[in-house]
Amino acid sequence: MPSSFTGARRAALRRRLLDWYAKHRRDLPWRRTGDPYRIWLSEAMLQQTRVETVIPYYQRFLARFPDIEALADADEQDVLKAWEGLGYYSRARNLKRAAEQVVAEHSGQLPSQAEDLDALPGIGPYTSGAIRSIAFGQAAPVVDGNVKRVLSRWLAEPALTERELWAAAADLVPEAAPGDFNQALMELGATVCLPRAPLCLTCPVRPLCNASASGQPENFPAPRKKAPPPEVRALSGLLRAQRGGRLLMLRRPSRGLLGGLWEIPSVAGDATEPLIEQLDSQGLRVVAREPLGEVRHVFTHRALTLRVVALERVAGRLRAGADPDQARWCTRREIEALPLSRLMQKVLALVDGNSP
Ligand code: SF4
Numbered sequence: 283m284p285s286s287f288t289g290a291r292r293a294a295l296r297r298r299l300l301d302w303y304a305k306h307r308r309d310l311p312w313r314r315t316g317d318p319y320r321i322w323l324s325e326a327m328l329q330q331t332r333v334e335t336v337i338p339y340y341q342r343f344l345a346r347f348p349d350i351e352a353l354a355d356a357d358e359q360d361v362l363k364a365w366e367g368l369g370y371y372s373r374a375r376n377l378k379r380a381a382e383q384v385v386a387e388h389s390g391q392l393p394s395q396a397e398d399l400d401a402l403p404g405i406g407p408y409t410s411g412a413i414r415s416i417a418f419g420q421a422a423p424v425v426d427g428n429v430k431r432v433l434s435r436w437l438a439e440p441a442l443t444e445r446e447l448w449a450a451a452a453d454l455v456p457e458a459a460p461g462d463f464n465q466a467l468m469e470l471g472a473t474v475c476l477p478r479a480p481l482c483l484t485c486p487v488r489p490l491c492n493a494s495a496s497g498q499p500e501n502f503p504a505p506r507k508k509a510p511p512p513e514v515r516a517l518s519g520l521l522r523a524q525r526g527g528r529l530l531m532l533r534r535p536s537r538g539l540l541g542g543l544w545e546i547p548s549v550a551g552d553a554t555e556p557l558i559e560q561l562d563s564q565g566l567r568v569v570a571r572e573p574l575g576e577v578r579h580v581f582t583h584r585a586l587t588l589r590v591v592a593l594e595r596v597a598g599r600l601r602a603g604a605d606p607d608q609a610r611w612c613t614r615r616e617i618e619a620l621p622l623s624r625l626m627q628k629v630l631a632l633v634d635g636n637s638p
Contacts (some may be wrong), residue, residue: 286453287436295436295490296456296463302486303466308333308473311340313465318392318417319350325412326373326404330582333472339368350390353381359607362542362621369624371540376404394418407448416461423451424464428471431503435475438492440504475499511585518548519557519593520633521568528611529633530566530600531620539581544620546629552589561593564609565601568593574636579625590629 287295307313310333312324323343327336343364347353353361358378365374380402384392392413393399399410407425414422425433425447433450434442442450456463474481482494493499521530531544549556554570561568574590600609612620617630 286450291490292454295454295487298486298490299466299470300459300462303462303469306473307465307469311337316417318394318413319353320344321417322392322409322413323377325409325416326377327368329373329408330370331368335368339365350381350384350392353378354385354390358536358542359621363619366543366621367624367627371543371623373404375536375542379403380405392417394420396422412464415455415464419461421455421457421460423448423455424468425451426468428468428475429464431477432467432471432475434503435480435493435499436487436491438496438502440502442503511580511583514550514584514586515552516548516550516586516588517552517554517557518546518588518590518629519554519561519568519570520546520574520590521561521566521593521595523611524595526611526613528613529617530561531610531612531617532560532564533608540623540625542621543623543626544617545623545626546590546633547593548588554591557591557593562598564604565598566595567597568595575632577625577628577632579628586625588625588629590632 310324312320315321324336324340327340327343346364347356347361356378358375361374361378362371365371368374383402384390388398394414394417396410396414399405399413400407405413411422411424414420415424425444429451430442430447433447433454434440437450439446451467454463454467470485470487474485478500480494480499482488482491482499485491485494488494491499493502496502522528523530529546532547533544534540534542536542547557547560549560558568558570571592571594574592577588577590579586579588600611604610614634622630
């Protein structure tokens with residue numbers, strides 16, 4: 283492994299980074315608490331999401347679910363509603379399931395041991411390391427995108443493997459103040475050691491950084507060619523009740539993309555037959571009418587073009603005894619109370635624009 287830091291260099295890196303962090307750390311709400319639940323929540327929200335986006339969600343979520351018991355007792359729909367717009371909804375579902383497990387198996391106290399934490403839904407090596415170091419003061423490493431970039435530059439290694447990165451992070455994290463150290467490492471990556479234009483002149487560790495000494499720090503890690511996300515198509519159908527103008531809303535299966543969120547009837551692909559069959563299974567015979575437009579939405583791993591058509595009921599009615607937690611006629615106001623994806627909000631805006 284090309285990584286290792288000598289004892290003197292390791293000590294100097296730690297000292298410089300911690301001194302810098304003490305002076306320059308951003309004042310973020312989850313840095314004002316030692317509560318493991320709050321720290322866990324912030325780490326779950328921060329995955330793939332910018333700090334500025336997370337702050338209001340974090341505050342609203344805690345006002346609604348102030349502790350693990352409250353989250354465990356909550357309805358999943360309410361948890362998803364509080365997460366609405368933050369994306370990656372499996373994080374919210376996992377948090378809720380993990381809270382239930384913590385109440386059942388750990389008397390409502392988030393465990394501090396790696397094997398207990400790692401057994402909770404949604405807690406992978408990064409979150410486990412973050413919770414153990416920040417909330418419980420254990421010398422556990424973390425590696426996220428920022429840490430990866432900073433370590434690659436300190437070592438001037440363009441292509442460290444995951445294993446090498448975790449080994450280097452473990453080698454560096456100190457017994458004293460491991461949480462501050464890990465947060466400092468991430469903070470340096472987020473605010474100074476920027477991907478394209480690192481601010482080496484203001485960097486506290488510049489004298490110890492091999493990439494900066496090379497004169498081309500932005501070459502580390504070696505840029506990866508990112509393929510554009512594949513293009514996919516989907517179809518949504520707007521079905522209004524004959525009287526009152528309520529819209530038919532269906533809930534997506536709990537697992538998978540946008541799991542547990544509500545939508546107007548939608549299917550993958552561009553053909554109307556699967557949509558008609560989906561509604562047939564609900565007891566409704568429909569035909570497709572005029573197109574209402576298209577909505578475009580880019581997820582991390584796919585770029586979606588969704589066509590929206592009006593549907594008309596020709597026979598049948600929503601199956602008697604249909605679970606109202608899975609299918610229901612809703613007024614526009616009732617729809618606002620349901621957890622919806624950003625994509626579905628775009629669809630509804632399109633529909634509103636088409637309304638007479
Ligand atoms: Fe990053 Fe430059 Fe600091 Fe090195 S000196 S860690 S490349 S900002």
